[in-house]
Amino acid sequence: MSKEKIFANVDKHRSLILDAERYIWAHPETGYREWQTHKYLADNFRALGYTLVEAGNIPGFYTDIDTGREGPTVLILGEMDSLIVFDHPECNKDTGAVHSCGHHAQSAALLGIAAALKEEGALDEMCGKIRLCAVPAEEGIEIEYRKELKKAGTIRCITGKGEIIRRGWLDGVDIAFMVHTSGSTKKNYIYCRAGSNGCIVKTVTYKGVSSHAGGSPWAGVNALYAANVGMTAINALRETFRDTDQIRVHPIITAGGAVVNAIPETVKLESYVRGATVEAIERENKKVNRAIAASAAALGARVVIDDELAYAPLNNDPGMFELLKKVAIETVGEECTSFSDIRGSGCTDMGDISMIVPSIHPYAGGATGTSHGANYYITDPETACVTCAKFQIMYLEALLKNGAEKGKKIIAEFKPTFATVKDYIDFADNLSVERDTVSYLDDGSISIRYC
Ligand SMILES: [Zn+2]
Ligand SMILES: [Zn+2]
Numbered sequence: 001m002s003k004e005k006i007f008a009n010v011d012k013h014r015s016l017i018l019d020a021e022r023y024i025w026a027h028p029e030t031g032y033r034e035w036q037t038h039k040y041l042a043d044n045f046r047a048l049g050y051t052l053v054e055a056g057n058i059p060g061f062y063t064d065i066d067t068g069r070e071g072p073t074v075l076i077l078g079e080m081d082s083l084i085v086f087d088h089p090e091c092n093k094d095t096g097a098v099h100s101c102g103h104h105a106q107s108a109a110l111l112g113i114a115a116a117l118k119e120e121g122a123l124d125e126m127c128g129k130i131r132l133c134a135v136p137a138e139e140g141i142e143i144e145y146r147k148e149l150k151k152a153g154t155i156r157c158i159t160g161k162g163e164i165i166r167r168g169w170l171d172g173v174d175i176a177f178m179v180h181t182s183g184s185t186k187k188n189y190i191y192c193r194a195g196s197n198g199c200i201v202k203t204v205t206y207k208g209v210s211s212h213a214g215g216s217p218w219a220g221v222n223a224l225y226a227a228n229v230g231m232t233a234i235n236a237l238r239e240t241f242r243d244t245d246q247i248r249v250h251p252i253i254t255a256g257g258a259v260v261n262a263i264p265e266t267v268k269l270e271s272y273v274r275g276a277t278v279e280a281i282e283r284e285n286k287k288v289n290r291a292i293a294a295s296a297a298a299l300g301a302r303v304v305i306d307d308e309l310a311y312a313p314l315n316n317d318p319g320m321f322e323l324l325k326k327v328a329i330e331t332v333g334e335e336c337t338s339f340s341d342i343r344g345s346g347c348t349d350m351g352d353i354s355m356i357v358p359s360i361h362p363y364a365g366g367a368t369g370t371s372h373g374a375n376y377y378i379t380d381p382e383t384a385c386v387t388c389a390k391f392q393i394m395y396l397e398a399l400l401k402n403g404a405e406k407g408k409k410i411i412a413e414f415k416p417t418f419a420t421v422k423d424y425i426d427f428a429d430n431l432s433v434e435r436d437t438v439s440y441l442d443d444g445s446i447s448i449r450y451c
Helices: 005-013 014-026 033-049 103-116 143-151 160-166 223-240 276-301 318-332 349-355 381-413 421-431
Strands: 061-066 073-079 128-136 176-179 190-192 195-207 252-255 266-273 303-310 336-339 343-347 434-436 437-442 446-448
Touching: 005 014, 005 103, 005 381, 014 033, 014 103, 033 061, 033 103, 033 128, 033 434, 073 349, 073 381, 128 160, 128 349, 143 223, 160 303, 160 349, 160 421, 176 349, 176 381, 190 318, 195 223, 195 349, 195 421, 223 266, 223 276, 223 336, 266 343, 276 303, 276 318, 276 437, 276 446, 318 336, 318 381, 336 349, 343 421
Parallel strands: 073 128, 073 176, 190 336, 195 343
Antiparallel strands: 061 128, 195 266, 195 303, 252 266, 303 434, 437 446
């Protein structure tokens, strides 16, 4: 289909797309709580004539479009969740929720794609199947809430893409992509880089003994000091991190003691251990855990480390990247594109999908301010949502036209990190462990189990 026709098919639904952007911006919800967003999108998808498979006990759904011709299945994702930034002038005043990562624009673009693909002749030049998916919980926040959901059996992964993989939503999918919003004021801007880090999300609970801080500090075991020793030990490890691994460890104290006149008994930390490969994350995480465990032992405390592989590293598929450059230039013009072979050091759970099927995660402009910050806004929804939807259909068609010649080549040349979904889940679950790390034995020795 010509570019002009694809553009016209999307433009017909401009108000549907832009209304969705405004509605979801005004109703921000954090991960696994996106029920209003889910309902808004699901109602609109159904109104377009789609049948949905819904997750049910969490927000999220997908729908399959069959071109009626043999070919690969392409998954297109739109994220639904917000962040929490209480300083943001337009955040929800009760929850602090606000779309300061622009995921609402992705949802609006996904709806636009769904609408445009219903137009007459929209599928004529494509083969295979298209799965459109509204996915929850990309941001790795509210870890305690998600751990509760996990303990209750509602979810098996604290981030959404790992969760939908475990629900079988990637089964039968051959290629996947999504477009994230980027902070660029350039009109119709499309940007892509080589990939980004993955990470383990870590919750650490130091357990000491409380006592009177003035009257009998010798009777206590200070969990806060143990945590301080742990953070110092982690800092001492930094020079052992290899530059190429892009390791980032950035602990915060989320509970530092209950009252000032008692020795802190319970202290909690949260941290990420980010890295460019699963091997690097696994290797360096062991060292971080050893430092934490030994810091508890140094003070006579105990420490429980709860790890979860929340994001696998994102490897943008080289074949998809080459095709993306061509299609982006065709869609918006070379002056509105930018491509980099550098990997970012942030994380996205699109990485999990990229471990299993060829994937790509480019960016569209339209946002201003700092991503995750109090000054983040979508100031150009036309670029962030409408152009973004046009580009995705252009890219979809490039993958699936001429008997999916390009798509099939990408699939044939793909080298997965994990050969099967099961291999990925086994690896992630093996890294996702809760450990009580320090035991004090009767013979005066200490046993430390950190991996
Ligand atoms: Zn984000
Ligand atoms: Zn994001």
